[in-house]
Amino acid sequence: MRLKDLILWNKDNKELKENSRPLSLFDREFDRLMNGFFSDFHFPVERNETWGKTFQPSINIMENEAEIRIEAELPGLTEKDIEVNLEKNVLSISGEKRIEKKDEKENYRLIESSYGKFCRRIELPDGVNQEGIEAEFKGGLMTIRVPRIEVAKQDIKKIEVKKVE
CATH class of the missing domain: 2.60.40.790 (Immunoglobulin-like)
Structure with a gap:
C-alpha cells in the first residue's frame, strides 16, 4: 500500500475517494431498517448527508x-x-x-x-x-x-x- 492510497483527497481531481465513507453502506441499511420499523407511525426517520442541518x-x-x-x-x-x-x-x-x-x-x-x-x-x-x-x-x-x-x-x-x- 502506498502513502497516496491512504489520502482521501486528491488535489488533481478534487474528489473524495469512494472508501472515504466506510459507514455510508451502514447508514443506508440503518435508514432502511428504521423507516420500515417506523412506517406505521406518523413520523419518518431519515438520515442523510445534511443530518442535523435540515x-x-x-x-x-x-x-x-x-x-x-x-x-x-x-x-x-x-x-x-x-x-x-x-x-x-x-x-x-x-x-x-x-x-x-x-x-x-x-x-x-x-x-x-x-x-x-x-x-x-x-x-x-x-x-x-x-x-x-x-x-x-x-x-x-x-x-x-x-x-x-x-x-x-x-x-x-x-x-x-x-x-x-
Whole structure:
C-alpha cells in the first residue's frame, strides 16, 4: 500500500475517494431498517448527508378545558410557505424554508442556518371540534387553536336517602 492510497483527497481531481465513507453502506441499511420499523407511525426517520442541518420547526403544545393550542416557530417564512392539513385525527404542518440568495463570491467558513422541506404531524385526541380549527401566523410564529367539543353540563339533583324502619 502506498502513502497516496491512504489520502482521501486528491488535489488533481478534487474528489473524495469512494472508501472515504466506510459507514455510508451502514447508514443506508440503518435508514432502511428504521423507516420500515417506523412506517406505521406518523413520523419518518431519515438520515442523510445534511443530518442535523435540515429545517425542523420547534413546536409547543398547550391545553386547557376550552382548547388545545399549538405554536410552531417558523422564522424566515410567510403564511404562503406553510400548509396546515387535517387528515383523520392527524394535524400536519408542512412547508419549505428556501435559501433566498446564494452568493457565489462569498467563501463561507460556517453555515448554521438550516433549510429544506419539513413536516410535523400531531395526533389530536378525541373530543375536539375539527371544524373549528383555526391557524394564525404573525412574526414567524404560527398559532393553531383546536377547540374542544363542549360537553353539556348536566344539572345534578341530589336525592335524599331515607331510612326505612
